[in-house]
Amino acid sequence: MPRPREASPLLSLPGAVPAEAPDEGVAAHYGDLFREQRTLADGRGLVDLSHRGVVTVSGPERLSWLHLLLTQHVTDLAPGHATEALILSANGHIEHALYLVDDGETTWLHTEPGDEEALIAYLESMKFFYRVEVADRTDEYAVVHLPAGSITEAPKDAVVRETPHGRDLFLPRADLEAFAAANGPAVGTLALEALRVEAHRPRLGRETDHRTIPHELGWIGTAVHLQKGCYRGQETVARVHNLGKPPRRLVFLHLDGSEVHLPPHGAPVRLAADGAEGRQLGFVTTSARHHELGPIALALVKRNVPVDAPLLVESTAAAQEIVVEP
Numbered sequence: 019m020p021r022p023r024e025a026s027p028l029l030s031l032p033g034a035v036p037a038e039a040p041d042e043g044v045a046a047h048y049g050d051l052f053r054e055q056r057t058l059a060d061g062r063g064l065v066d067l068s069h070r071g072v073v074t075v076s077g078p079e080r081l082s083w084l085h086l087l088l089t090q091h092v093t094d095l096a097p098g099h100a101t102e103a104l105i106l107s108a109n110g111h112i113e114h115a116l117y118l119v120d121d122g123e124t125t126w127l128h129t130e131p132g133d134e135e136a137l138i139a140y141l142e143s144m145k146f147f148y149r150v151e152v153a154d155r156t157d158e159y160a161v162v163h164l165p166a167g168s169i170t171e172a173p174k175d176a177v178v179r180e181t182p183h184g185r186d187l188f189l190p191r192a193d194l195e196a197f198a199a200a201n202g203p204a205v206g207t208l209a210l211e212a213l214r215v216e217a218h219r220p221r222l223g224r225e226t227d228h229r230t231i232p233h234e235l236g237w238i239g240t241a242v243h244l245q246k247g248c249y250r251g252q253e254t255v256a257r258v259h260n261l262g263k264p265p266r267r268l269v270f271l272h273l274d275g276s277e278v279h280l281p282p283h284g285a286p287v288r289l290a291a292d293g294a295e296g297r298q299l300g301f302v303t304t305s306a307r308h309h310e311l312g313p314i315a316l317a318l319v320k321r322n323v324p325v326d327a328p329l330l331v332e333s334t335a336a337a338q339e340i341v342v343e344p
Contacts, residue, residue: 026044028195028204029045031204034048044068045206051209054206054209055212056309058205060167062168063168064164064203064205066198068191071129071132072127072134072160073137074155075153076151076153077151080120084103085247086249087249088116089246089251098180100117102241104242110253114137115129115221126155126188128161128186128188134154138152158191164201168185175190175193208306215305216314221304224304225318230318231264233263234266236268264321266318267321267323269317269318272311273335274336275312281334283301287301287302287331289323291328292330303317313334315336316341
Protein backbone atom coordinates (compact mmCIF):
# COMPACT_ATOMS: atom_id res chain seq x y z
CA MET A 19 0.00 0.00 0.00
CA PRO A 20 1.36 3.48 -0.90
CA ARG A 21 1.91 5.64 2.12
CA PRO A 22 -0.80 8.25 2.83
CA ARG A 23 0.12 11.78 1.82
CA GLU A 24 -0.95 15.05 3.36
CA ALA A 25 -3.45 17.03 1.33
CA SER A 26 -2.10 20.01 -0.57
CA PRO A 27 -2.40 23.40 1.15
CA LEU A 28 -3.94 24.70 -2.08
CA LEU A 29 -7.09 22.76 -1.22
CA SER A 30 -7.80 25.63 1.16
CA LEU A 31 -8.21 28.06 -1.76
CA PRO A 32 -11.75 29.32 -2.46
CA GLY A 33 -13.87 26.90 -4.48
CA ALA A 34 -11.42 24.00 -4.26
CA VAL A 35 -13.02 20.58 -4.79
CA PRO A 36 -10.80 17.59 -3.92
CA ALA A 37 -9.86 15.25 -6.75
CA GLU A 38 -10.71 11.57 -6.75
CA ALA A 39 -8.37 8.65 -7.49
CA PRO A 40 -5.75 8.62 -8.80
CA ASP A 41 -5.28 12.30 -7.99
CA GLU A 42 -6.33 12.46 -4.34
CA GLY A 43 -4.64 15.16 -2.32
CA VAL A 44 -4.96 18.02 -4.80
CA ALA A 45 -7.87 19.94 -6.32
CA ALA A 46 -9.97 18.55 -9.17
CA HIS A 47 -11.16 22.09 -9.87
CA TYR A 48 -11.73 25.45 -8.20
CA GLY A 49 -15.34 25.99 -9.20
CA ASP A 50 -15.31 26.55 -12.97
CA LEU A 51 -13.93 23.68 -15.04
CA PHE A 52 -14.23 25.27 -18.49
CA ARG A 53 -12.79 28.59 -17.36
CA GLU A 54 -9.84 26.72 -15.91
CA GLN A 55 -9.29 24.85 -19.18
CA ARG A 56 -9.33 28.12 -21.12
CA THR A 57 -6.86 29.58 -18.64
CA LEU A 58 -4.39 26.76 -19.36
CA ALA A 59 -5.01 26.90 -23.11
CA ASP A 60 -4.19 30.63 -22.97
CA GLY A 61 -0.86 29.92 -21.24
CA ARG A 62 -1.89 31.22 -17.84
CA GLY A 63 -2.27 29.79 -14.35
CA LEU A 64 -0.66 26.77 -12.70
CA VAL A 65 -1.65 23.23 -11.81
CA ASP A 66 -0.88 21.80 -8.38
CA LEU A 67 0.65 18.34 -8.92
CA SER A 68 2.14 18.09 -5.46
CA HIS A 69 0.62 14.62 -5.05
CA ARG A 70 3.03 13.15 -7.61
CA GLY A 71 6.11 11.25 -6.51
CA VAL A 72 9.53 12.93 -6.78
CA VAL A 73 12.69 10.83 -7.01
CA THR A 74 16.30 11.87 -7.57
CA VAL A 75 19.29 9.88 -8.79
CA SER A 76 22.73 11.31 -8.11
CA GLY A 77 26.29 10.13 -8.51
CA PRO A 78 28.85 10.17 -11.33
CA GLU A 79 27.43 7.07 -13.03
CA ARG A 80 23.74 8.02 -12.77
CA LEU A 81 23.06 8.51 -16.50
CA SER A 82 24.96 5.46 -17.73
CA TRP A 83 23.22 3.38 -15.04
CA LEU A 84 19.74 4.71 -15.86
CA HIS A 85 20.45 4.07 -19.52
CA LEU A 86 20.67 0.34 -18.73
CA LEU A 87 17.26 0.31 -17.05
CA LEU A 88 15.10 2.69 -19.07
CA THR A 89 13.54 2.55 -22.52
CA GLN A 90 14.99 5.98 -23.31
CA HIS A 91 18.52 6.93 -24.43
CA VAL A 92 19.90 8.98 -21.52
CA THR A 93 23.68 8.44 -21.44
CA ASP A 94 24.23 11.87 -22.99
CA LEU A 95 21.20 13.63 -21.51
CA ALA A 96 22.18 17.30 -21.49
CA PRO A 97 21.49 19.43 -18.41
CA GLY A 98 18.05 21.00 -18.64
CA HIS A 99 16.86 18.73 -21.46
CA ALA A 100 13.56 17.05 -20.58
CA THR A 101 12.68 13.52 -21.60
CA GLU A 102 10.34 10.72 -20.58
CA ALA A 103 10.99 7.02 -20.22
CA LEU A 104 9.41 3.73 -19.22
CA ILE A 105 10.46 0.75 -17.17
CA LEU A 106 9.15 -2.50 -18.59
CA SER A 107 8.69 -5.99 -17.28
CA ALA A 108 10.68 -8.86 -18.77
CA ASN A 109 7.71 -9.44 -21.10
CA GLY A 110 7.67 -5.83 -22.27
CA HIS A 111 4.66 -4.69 -20.25
CA ILE A 112 4.75 -1.13 -18.87
CA GLU A 113 5.48 -0.95 -15.13
CA HIS A 114 6.59 2.66 -14.55
CA ALA A 115 6.46 5.92 -16.50
CA LEU A 116 9.08 8.53 -15.61
CA TYR A 117 9.34 12.22 -16.50
CA LEU A 118 12.99 13.27 -16.25
CA VAL A 119 15.39 16.17 -16.36
CA ASP A 120 19.05 16.34 -15.31
CA ASP A 121 20.57 19.46 -13.72
CA GLY A 122 24.18 18.47 -14.38
CA GLU A 123 24.64 16.79 -11.00
CA THR A 124 21.35 15.06 -10.28
CA THR A 125 18.62 13.46 -12.37
CA TRP A 126 15.17 14.54 -11.21
CA LEU A 127 12.03 12.65 -12.10
CA HIS A 128 8.39 12.60 -11.18
CA THR A 129 6.03 9.69 -11.41
CA GLU A 130 2.43 8.74 -10.72
CA PRO A 131 1.08 9.36 -7.21
CA GLY A 132 2.11 6.52 -4.92
CA ASP A 133 4.32 4.84 -7.53
CA GLU A 134 7.57 6.22 -6.13
CA GLU A 135 7.94 3.52 -3.48
CA ALA A 136 7.79 0.61 -5.94
CA LEU A 137 10.01 2.51 -8.35
CA ILE A 138 12.65 3.18 -5.70
CA ALA A 139 12.56 -0.46 -4.58
CA TYR A 140 13.27 -1.57 -8.15
CA LEU A 141 16.04 1.00 -8.66
CA GLU A 142 17.68 0.04 -5.38
CA SER A 143 17.62 -3.62 -6.40
CA MET A 144 19.54 -2.76 -9.58
CA LYS A 145 22.33 -0.61 -8.09
CA PHE A 146 24.93 -3.38 -7.72
CA PHE A 147 28.36 -1.68 -7.74
CA TYR A 148 27.34 1.49 -9.60
CA ARG A 149 28.15 4.81 -7.99
CA VAL A 150 24.61 6.11 -7.72
CA GLU A 151 22.29 7.25 -4.94
CA VAL A 152 18.51 7.04 -5.22
CA ALA A 153 16.36 9.23 -2.97
CA ASP A 154 12.67 9.82 -2.38
CA ARG A 155 12.25 13.61 -2.39
CA THR A 156 8.45 13.68 -2.35
CA ASP A 157 8.25 15.11 1.16
CA GLU A 158 10.62 17.93 0.23
CA TYR A 159 9.53 18.87 -3.31
CA ALA A 160 6.22 19.49 -5.02
CA VAL A 161 5.59 19.32 -8.76
CA VAL A 162 3.85 22.38 -10.22
CA HIS A 163 2.82 22.54 -13.87
CA LEU A 164 2.94 25.76 -15.90
CA PRO A 165 1.18 25.55 -19.28
CA ALA A 166 2.84 26.09 -22.65
CA GLY A 167 3.14 29.80 -23.32
CA SER A 168 3.29 30.77 -19.66
CA ILE A 169 5.52 33.76 -18.92
CA THR A 170 5.74 32.94 -15.22
CA GLU A 171 9.36 32.92 -14.05
CA ALA A 172 10.55 29.85 -12.21
CA PRO A 173 12.19 30.49 -8.82
CA LYS A 174 15.97 30.18 -8.82
CA ASP A 175 15.87 27.20 -6.47
CA ALA A 176 13.40 25.23 -8.63
CA VAL A 177 14.48 22.53 -11.07
CA VAL A 178 12.63 23.04 -14.36
CA ARG A 179 11.54 20.39 -16.83
CA GLU A 180 10.44 22.15 -20.04
CA THR A 181 8.42 20.33 -22.72
CA PRO A 182 6.20 21.34 -25.65
CA HIS A 183 3.21 20.89 -23.32
CA GLY A 184 4.53 23.23 -20.62
CA ARG A 185 6.97 23.34 -17.74
CA ASP A 186 7.09 21.09 -14.70
CA LEU A 187 8.74 22.74 -11.71
CA PHE A 188 10.29 20.76 -8.88
CA LEU A 189 9.54 23.36 -6.23
CA PRO A 190 10.49 23.19 -2.55
CA ARG A 191 7.27 22.09 -0.90
CA ALA A 192 7.52 24.85 1.70
CA ASP A 193 7.30 27.43 -1.13
CA LEU A 194 4.17 26.02 -2.80
CA GLU A 195 1.58 28.33 -1.23
CA ALA A 196 3.59 31.50 -1.78
CA PHE A 197 4.37 30.57 -5.39
CA ALA A 198 0.70 29.85 -6.12
CA ALA A 199 -0.41 33.12 -4.51
CA ALA A 200 2.05 35.10 -6.66
CA ASN A 201 1.53 33.23 -9.94
CA GLY A 202 -2.06 31.96 -9.99
CA PRO A 203 -4.80 31.37 -10.69
CA ALA A 204 -4.62 27.78 -9.53
CA VAL A 205 -6.20 25.31 -11.95
CA GLY A 206 -7.41 21.82 -11.08
CA THR A 207 -6.34 18.45 -12.42
CA LEU A 208 -9.56 17.93 -14.39
CA ALA A 209 -8.66 20.82 -16.69
CA LEU A 210 -5.18 19.43 -17.25
CA GLU A 211 -6.62 15.96 -17.89
CA ALA A 212 -9.01 17.32 -20.51
CA LEU A 213 -6.12 18.92 -22.38
CA ARG A 214 -4.11 15.71 -22.03
CA VAL A 215 -6.93 13.72 -23.62
CA GLU A 216 -7.20 16.30 -26.39
CA ALA A 217 -3.45 15.90 -27.05
CA HIS A 218 -3.76 12.07 -27.10
CA ARG A 219 -1.13 11.72 -24.37
CA PRO A 220 -1.21 8.45 -22.40
CA ARG A 221 -0.91 8.22 -18.65
CA LEU A 222 0.24 5.28 -16.56
CA GLY A 223 -2.65 3.67 -14.71
CA ARG A 224 -5.26 5.28 -16.95
CA GLU A 225 -4.31 4.16 -20.45
CA THR A 226 -2.36 1.14 -19.15
CA ASP A 227 -3.28 -2.15 -17.58
CA HIS A 228 -1.16 -5.15 -16.56
CA ARG A 229 -0.51 -6.19 -20.18
CA THR A 230 -0.01 -2.87 -21.99
CA ILE A 231 3.03 -2.57 -24.24
CA PRO A 232 4.39 0.82 -25.43
CA HIS A 233 3.36 0.37 -29.08
CA GLU A 234 -0.34 0.30 -28.15
CA LEU A 235 -0.26 3.85 -26.77
CA GLY A 236 2.05 5.64 -29.17
CA TRP A 237 4.86 5.80 -26.63
CA ILE A 238 7.36 4.60 -29.24
CA GLY A 239 9.54 7.61 -30.07
CA THR A 240 8.54 9.83 -27.15
CA ALA A 241 9.41 7.42 -24.32
CA VAL A 242 11.05 4.49 -26.14
CA HIS A 243 14.28 4.86 -28.14
CA LEU A 244 14.48 2.09 -30.73
CA GLN A 245 18.23 2.39 -31.39
CA LYS A 246 19.59 2.08 -27.85
CA GLY A 247 21.19 -0.89 -26.16
CA CYS A 248 19.73 -3.66 -24.06
CA TYR A 249 17.17 -3.12 -21.30
CA ARG A 250 14.54 -5.30 -19.68
CA GLY A 251 11.65 -5.89 -22.08
CA GLN A 252 13.59 -4.80 -25.19
CA GLU A 253 13.03 -8.10 -26.98
CA THR A 254 9.27 -7.55 -26.99
CA VAL A 255 9.68 -3.94 -28.13
CA ALA A 256 11.96 -4.94 -31.02
CA ARG A 257 9.87 -7.95 -32.05
CA VAL A 258 6.59 -6.03 -32.23
CA HIS A 259 8.26 -3.10 -34.01
CA ASN A 260 10.01 -5.24 -36.62
CA LEU A 261 7.75 -8.22 -37.12
CA GLY A 262 4.23 -7.47 -36.06
CA LYS A 263 1.55 -5.16 -34.77
CA PRO A 264 0.39 -4.54 -31.19
CA PRO A 265 -2.80 -6.38 -30.22
CA ARG A 266 -4.56 -3.16 -29.23
CA ARG A 267 -4.43 0.49 -30.22
CA LEU A 268 -5.24 3.79 -28.55
CA VAL A 269 -8.08 5.81 -30.10
CA PHE A 270 -9.52 9.26 -29.45
CA LEU A 271 -13.31 9.40 -29.14
CA HIS A 272 -15.81 12.18 -29.74
CA LEU A 273 -18.75 11.27 -27.51
CA ASP A 274 -22.40 12.15 -28.12
CA GLY A 275 -22.84 15.51 -26.43
CA SER A 276 -26.47 14.93 -25.57
CA GLU A 277 -25.47 12.47 -22.83
CA VAL A 278 -25.10 14.00 -19.36
CA HIS A 279 -23.10 11.05 -18.05
CA LEU A 280 -19.38 10.68 -18.81
CA PRO A 281 -18.32 7.03 -19.20
CA PRO A 282 -15.99 5.94 -16.39
CA HIS A 283 -12.60 4.34 -16.71
CA GLY A 284 -13.14 0.79 -17.92
CA ALA A 285 -16.48 1.44 -19.66
CA PRO A 286 -16.89 -1.11 -22.49
CA VAL A 287 -16.51 -0.09 -26.13
CA ARG A 288 -18.47 -1.93 -28.84
CA LEU A 289 -19.35 -1.50 -32.49
CA ALA A 290 -22.46 0.68 -32.75
CA ALA A 291 -23.88 -1.75 -35.30
CA ASP A 292 -23.81 -4.54 -32.69
CA GLY A 293 -25.69 -2.54 -30.08
CA ALA A 294 -25.28 -2.43 -26.31
CA GLU A 295 -25.26 -6.24 -26.07
CA GLY A 296 -22.58 -6.70 -28.70
CA ARG A 297 -19.10 -8.09 -28.15
CA GLN A 298 -16.79 -5.82 -26.15
CA LEU A 299 -13.86 -4.63 -28.28
CA GLY A 300 -12.13 -2.33 -25.84
CA PHE A 301 -12.59 0.01 -22.92
CA VAL A 302 -12.50 3.71 -22.07
CA THR A 303 -9.28 4.76 -20.36
CA THR A 304 -9.97 8.46 -19.66
CA SER A 305 -13.01 10.64 -20.39
CA ALA A 306 -13.34 14.39 -20.01
CA ARG A 307 -15.48 17.41 -20.80
CA HIS A 308 -13.56 19.76 -23.07
CA HIS A 309 -14.29 23.47 -23.25
CA GLU A 310 -14.43 23.39 -27.08
CA LEU A 311 -14.82 19.75 -28.14
CA GLY A 312 -17.45 18.71 -25.61
CA PRO A 313 -17.29 15.19 -24.14
CA ILE A 314 -14.19 13.31 -25.31
CA ALA A 315 -12.29 10.20 -24.31
CA LEU A 316 -9.32 7.98 -24.93
CA ALA A 317 -9.94 4.27 -25.31
CA LEU A 318 -7.93 1.13 -25.91
CA VAL A 319 -9.51 -1.11 -28.56
CA LYS A 320 -8.57 -4.24 -30.48
CA ARG A 321 -6.26 -3.50 -33.38
CA ASN A 322 -8.65 -4.90 -36.00
CA VAL A 323 -11.56 -2.60 -35.11
CA PRO A 324 -12.30 -0.76 -38.39
CA VAL A 325 -10.98 2.80 -38.19
CA ASP A 326 -14.15 4.26 -39.71
CA ALA A 327 -16.62 2.24 -37.65
CA PRO A 328 -19.04 4.14 -35.39
CA LEU A 329 -18.62 2.93 -31.82
CA LEU A 330 -20.76 2.65 -28.73
CA VAL A 331 -19.48 3.39 -25.22
CA GLU A 332 -22.04 1.88 -22.85
CA SER A 333 -25.12 3.55 -24.40
CA THR A 334 -23.28 6.60 -25.78
CA ALA A 335 -22.48 6.96 -29.49
CA ALA A 336 -18.83 7.66 -30.26
CA ALA A 337 -16.82 8.58 -33.34
CA GLN A 338 -13.16 7.55 -33.35
CA GLU A 339 -9.99 9.28 -34.47
CA ILE A 340 -6.79 7.31 -35.05
CA VAL A 341 -4.04 7.77 -32.47
CA VAL A 342 -2.10 4.55 -33.11
CA GLU A 343 -2.26 3.14 -36.62
CA PRO A 344 -3.81 -0.35 -36.87
